[in-house]
Amino acid sequence: MLKRLYVKNYVLIDELDITFEKGMSIITGETGAGKSILLGALGLILGQRADAAALQNKSKKCIIEGTFNISEYKLQSFFNENELDYEEETCIRREISAEGKSRAFINDTPVTLAVLKELSSQLVDIHSQHETLLLNSNKFQLTVVDEFASNHERLAKYSDTLSAYNELKKSIELMKEEEAKSKADFDYFNFQLNELSEANLSDPNELTSLEQEQERLENAEEIKLRLSQGFTALSGSDDNMLVQLKVIQQQISGLAKFDKSYEEIANRIKSSLVELKDISDELERAEEAINSDNKRLEIIQDRLSLLYKLQQKHRVEDLQSLITLQAELADKVFAIGTLEDRITAKITELDNLHIKLGKEASALTEARKKAIPQIEKEITANLGELAMQGALLRIALIPNEENHFSVDGAEKVHFLFSANKGGDFKEISKVASGGELSRLMLCIKALMAKLTSMPTVIFDEIDTGISGETAAKVGSIIKQMAAEHQVIAITHLPQMAGKGHHHYFVYKTETKGKTHTHLRILTTEERITEIARMLSGETLTEAALGNAKALLSLN
Numbered sequence: 001m002l003k004r005l006y007v008k009n010y011v012l013i014d015e016l017d018i019t020f021e022k023g024m025s026i027i028t029g030e031t032g033a034g035k036s037i038l039l040g041a042l043g044l045i046l047g048q049r050a051d052a053a054a055l056q057n058k059s060k061k062c063i064i065e066g067t068f069n070i071s072e073y074k075l076q077s078f079f080n081e082n083e084l085d086y087e088e089e090t091c092i093r094r095e096i097s098a099e100g101k102s103r104a105f106i107n108d109t110p111v112t113l114a115v116l117k118e119l120s121s122q123l124v125d126i127h128s129q130h131e132t133l134l135l136n137s138n139k140f141q142l143t144v145v146d147e148f149a150s151n152h153e154r155l156a157k158y159s160d161t162l163s164a165y166n167e168l169k170k171s172i173e174l175m176k177e178e179e180a181k182s183k184a185d186f187d188y189f190n191f192q193l194n195e196l197s198e199a200n201l202s203d204p205n206e207l208t209s210l211e212q213e214q215e216r217l218e219n220a221e222e223i224k225l226r227l228s229q230g231f232t233a234l235s236g237s238d239d240n241m242l243v244q245l246k247v248i249q250q251q252i253s254g255l256a257k258f259d260k261s262y263e264e265i266a267n268r269i270k271s272s273l274v275e276l277k278d279i280s281d282e283l284e285r286a287e288e289a290i291n292s293d294n295k296r297l298e299i300i301q302d303r304l305s306l307l308y309k310l311q312q313k314h315r316v317e318d319l320q321s322l323i324t325l326q327a328e329l330a331d332k333v334f335a336i337g338t339l340e341d342r343i344t345a346k347i348t349e350l351d352n353l354h355i356k357l358g359k360e361a362s363a364l365t366e367a368r369k370k371a372i373p374q375i376e377k378e379i380t381a382n383l384g385e386l387a388m389q390g391a392l393l394r395i396a397l398i399p400n401e402e403n404h405f406s407v408d409g410a411e412k413v414h415f416l417f418s419a420n421k422g423g424d425f426k427e428i429s430k431v432a433s434g435g436e437l438s439r440l441m442l443c444i445k446a447l448m449a450k451l452t453s454m455p456t457v458i459f460d461e462i463d464t465g466i467s468g469e470t471a472a473k474v475g476s477i478i479k480q481m482a483a484e485h486q487v488i489a490i491t492h493l494p495q496m497a498g499k500g501h502h503h504y505f506v507y508k509t510e511t512k513g514k515t516h517t518h519l520r521i522l523t524t525e526e527r528i529t530e531i532a533r534m535l536s537g538e539t540l541t542e543a544a545l546g547n548a549k550a551l552l553s554l555n
Contacts, residue, residue: 001455001486002124003089004067007041009056012508012517024482026497027490027519028530029506034517035490038506039126039460042066044094046124047117052100062096068123073455078119084109092120127445128460135415135437135444136429142413144444145395147451149371151364155408158360162405165353172346179343182336189332196326199310204320207307210300217297220290227287234280242280245273361410368397368413375447382443382477387470388436390421438462442474449481457481459489467493475499494534498551503527527552 007016012034029035044050045066055062071088079086085107093105094116104116134140146155203209216223228236235242249269256263310322372395383391394416400406416425419436428437442462449457459478472495479499481487491497503522508515522530528548529540536544 001069002066002488003069004065005038005042006063006065006067007038008063009060010041010044010062010064011037011054011056012515013037013041014056014516016517016519018504018519018521020486020488021502022486023501024479024487024489024499025502025504026500027488027504027506028492028497028534030508031492032508034508034519035506036460037517038519039128039458039490042124042458043126044096045092045116046120046126047104047113050094050096050100050102052096052098055096055098059098061098063093064095065091065093067091068455070123070455073122075119075122078122082106082111082115084111092116122454124456124458125454126458126460127441127462135441136427138412138414139408141395141415142408144448145368145371145375145413146364147448148375149367150451151367154360154364154367158357158364158409159407161353161357161360162407165350165357165405168346168350168353172343172350175339175343175346179336179339182339186333186336189329189336193326193329193333196310196322196329199306199322201319201323201326204318204323207304207319210304210307214297214300214304216290217293217300220292224287224290227283227290231280231283231287234276234283236280236284242273242276245269245276249273357405358410361405364409365397365411368411372397378447379440379443382446383439385477386439386443386473388419388439390419390423391436391440392418392421392425393440394418394425439470439474442477446477446481449485454485456486456488459487459491461490461492468495471495472499492534494531494548494551497527497531497534498548503530505530524552 001022002020004017004019006018007013009015027035027038040048040054041064044064052058068090069088070090076086078084087107091105091107093108095103095105097103102113104111104113106116106119146152232240234240249266252262252269253266256266307319307322311317311319314322314325316322316325376393376395379393380391383389383393396414396416397411398414399411403410406412415428417428417431417436417440418425419431419433428440445457462474462478471493475493475496476499478487478489478496482501489496489500497503503526504519505522505526506517506519508517510516528545531548531551532540532544535547
C-alpha cells in the first residue's frame with residue numbers, strides 16, 4: 001500500500017509530503033484546486049512520460065517519491081531478477097531535471113522506465129473517467145473473463161505453444177522458399193562438385209610436387225650430364241680424386257714417425273676419403289635414376305593444366321581452397337537433397353503442435369464458459385444496487401473465423417448490455433450511456449478487486465454523472481473494496497465523501513502572485529465543514545452541517 005507521497009517542484013506544488021493509511025481515503029477540493037495534479041505526480045512514479053513543462057521552478061529539478069509497504073505481496077522474486085535490494089518499505093523515486101531529462105530509482109538504485117512500470121503496475125491501479133472507454137474493448141472484456149476464470153497459467157502455456165507454433169510455421173515457409181530456390185541451384189552445385197570430385201583432390205601440396213617433378217623431367221639430360229661429370233671426377237677415371245687423395249693420405253701417414261701431428265692429418269684425409277666415396281656412390285645412383293620420360297612428363301603437364309584451370313575457374317590461389325570448396329559444395333548438395341525430408345519432418349512437428357494448441361485453447365474456452373455465468377450474476381446484482389435494477393449483462397464467446405488461433409485463444413469475448421428488462425442485448429458501446437458505463441466499470445472493478453492482490457486502487461471521480469442514493473451506493477461498493485485494498489477516491493459528491501475512513505483536502509494559496517497547491521488531512525470537525533460545503537456551497541447552513549454529520553454518522 002502507498003504510505004507516503006512526496007512531491008517537490010511539480011506544476012503548482014512547491015513541496016508536499018503526505019502520508020496515507022489503510023482503508024478508504026477521500027480527496028476533495030474545489031474545482032481547479034489541483035486534484036488532477038496529484039494524480040499526475042503519482043503517475044510519474046508509475047512510469048508515465050515526463051515533461052520539463054511540469055516543473056514549477058524551471059531552474060530546479062522535480063522530485064516525486066512514493067513509499068510503499070510491500071511486505072504482503074510476494075515481490076521478492078521481482079527484486080532478485082532485477083538485482084535490486086528488497087525492502088518491505090520500498091521507495092520509488094522519479095526525478096526530472098531542468099533540461100527535461102528523467103531518472104527513475106527503486107530503493108535508491110537507478111532503474112529503467114520499463115522496470116519501474118513493471119513494479120508499479122503491481123502496486124497501484126488508477127481508475128479514471130476515461131478508463132470506462134476500455135469497456136468497449138474486446139481485449140479488456142476478455143481480460144475480465146480470464147481474470148475471473150483464473151486463466152493465468154493456461155494463457156501462459158497457450159502463449160508459449162502459440163509462439164512455438166508460429167515460429168515453426170515461419171521456419172517451414174522459409175525452408176520451402178529455400179527448396180524452391182535450391183532446385184534451381186542443385187544442378188549447378190552438383191556439376192561443380194562432380195568436376196572437383198573427378199579431379200581427385202586430396203593432397204594440398206600436390207601442385208608443388210608436380211611442378212618440381214615437371215622441372216626435373218624437362219631438364220633430365222642436363223641433370224644426368226652434371227651428375228655423371230661429378231661421379232667421374234671423384235672415382236670414374238683412372239686418375240680420379242679418390243685415387244690422388246689415397247696417395248696423399250699414404251704419404252702423410254708415412255711422416256708420422258717424425259711427428260705425431262702428421263698422423264692426425266692423415267686420419268682426417270682418411271675420413272674425407274670415406275665421405276667422398278659415399279658422395280661418389282650417391283652421384284652414381286642419382287645419375288642412373290635420371291632418365292628422360294616423355295610419357296610421364298605429358299601426364300604431369302596434363303594434371304597441372306587441369307589444376308591451374310580449376311584454380312582459375314573458382315578464383316582461388318591454392319589446392320587447399322579447392323579442397324575446402326569441394327567440401328562446401330558436398331554439404332550444399334547434401335542439404336538440398338535432404339531438405340524435402342526435413343520439411344516433411346517439420347510439417348509433422350507442426351501438426352502435433354497444432355493438436356496441442358487446440359487442446360490448450362479448449363481448456364481456455366471451457367474455463368471461460370464456466371466463469372461467465374457467475375460474472376454475469378455478480379455484475380448484474382451490483383448494477384441493481386446502483387439504481388440499474390433492470391440492467392443486464394450478457395457475455396458472449398464468439399469463435400474465431402476458420403478456427404483461427406489468436407493470441408487470446410480460439411474466440412473473442414463480447415459484453416452485451418441491456419439497460420432495461422426485456423430490452424435487446426447489444427454491444428456496450430452502442431447502448432450504454434456515460435453514466436451507465438461508469439457504473440458498469442465500477443462493478444467490474446469491484447469484481448476484479450476480489451480476485452487480485454493489487455495493494456492500492458485509486459478512483460478519479462468515478463461518481464461523475466450520478467447523485468443522491470446512487471452516489472451513496474457507489475460509495476458503499478468502493479468502501480467494501482477498501483476492506484481488502486487501500487482505496488483512494490477523488491470525488492465531488494458528499495455522499496461519497498462521507499464513506500471515507502480518512503479525508504484529505506486539496507486547496508490553493510497565492511503568494512507573491514504565484515499560485516500553489518496544497519493537500520492536508522482533515523480532522524472530524526473539518527470533515528463536517530467540508531462535506532457541508534459540498535452540500536450547500538460556500539454559505540454553510542445549519543441544515544447542511546446537520547446533513548454532513550448524518551452522512552458521517554451513517555458510515
